Amino acid sequence: MDFKPELIVISQNLMGGGSSFHRNMIANKPDDYFDIKCIYLDPLHWEAKRLEDVTLGENDLIFKFEHEREYDLAKRLNNHISNKKGALIANLPQELLAMSYFHKSNKTIYFICHDKGFLHLIEKYSYLIDVFIAHNAEIYENIKTMLPKRINDIHFIQHGVKVQKFKKERKDKSQKLNLVFLARHVKLKGIYDLPIINQKLLEKNIEVNWTILGDGEEKENFKNEVRSFSNFRFETPKTDADVLEVLKTQDLYILPSSHDGLPVSLLESMSVGCVPIVYNFSEGIKKVITPEIGYVVDLHDINGMTDKIEILNNDRDFLFDLSKNALQKVEEEFNIKIQAEKYFDLYKDWKNLKKTHKAKRLTLFQIEQKYQSNKIVAFSFRVYRYLKKKFK
Secondary structure, eight states, X not given: OOOOOEEEEEXXXXXXXXXXHHHHHHHTOSSSOSEEEEEEEEETTSXXXXXXXXXXXXXXXXXXXXXXXXXXXXXXXXXXXXXXXXXEEEOSHHHHHHHHHSOOTTEEEEEEEOSGGGHHHHHHHGGGOSEEEESSHXXXXXXXXXXXXXXXXXXXXXXXXXXXXXXXXXXXXXXXXXXXXXXXXXXXXTGGGXXXXXXXXXXXXXXXXXXXXXXXXXXXXXXXXXTTOSSEEEEOOSSHHHHHHHHTTOSEEEEOXXXXXXXXXXXXXXXXXXEEEEEOSOGGGGGTSOXXXXXXXXXXXXXHHHHHHHHHHHOXXXXXXXXXXXXXHHHHHOBHHHHHHHHHHHHHTHHHHSOSOOOOOOOHHHHHHHTTTOHHHHHHHHHHHHHHHHTO
């Protein structure tokens, strides 16, 4: 066709599941229906590992920002978001903020809610979002409860990873198990539970090897926390391929997180036969990690997680069976080529999914922000505050 609709994808210039999600989708797009533009948000005030293997396309850019007035941020970001016909894929507050100030009449706005931490954005910005997508079953139900009159606008589509066709070798009982943590190094991901788990394993005379992948604000503090243990090693692989090579050497994927949706790292680890043991950060995760795949233990149940590691340490045949099942699960349900096509089929329906009537509403705060340099507006708000204070 002569005309290509535009697809703007907002991602992050940070190592992590969010950026991997979109890069996996775009790398496995079924065709060239869209003219795609990726905007990688780079919050300079965040202590996090930046992407090192990202290849910017002709239309792509890295958008750097720090703490700044919200209207200034929205205006700068808006300069990179056209009103060409097509779709915009939102996940984060920055682009929704920009859309609230600068309405795009020709763009269908899709919002991917990765976990419960993003539900507040739906509550705040549902009026400008056309399509809601969840890849976690519980989050999907949460959104339907929040927006009962918009059920047809809410979709559940699991994402995926590349099928590796990897064969895991059975591990002999004489060999120590390799345990991997692959998540952002923040307290919400439960990183400080790892040394406690390790200590409890030692008390059971179980020795394991820990590999800590990733980055984050707590990395240096955590290194100090485990300095007395000789079985912790830290790696920050530069590329997704490097991550997979490390994962191929691991046996168990450990995630004591209290805040997640469907982690890309979980699926990546399963794709090479790692058996997952995670906290029940969302009821939806139980539809992925069934008893034939691994374990979901109660939040903050360190003893429960330790016990599950002990079971697999002592029964290597059972471990091997779970590993094979994890591989098969990814092949059958989380093949990125199949899942990406489902996402793009929904994106391609942008014309039909666009809402015909959409409220454009600026709060008083936004009006003041947007027209701060206007003397009449500035004076009006001074009078408003004076009267509000006087008659309070």
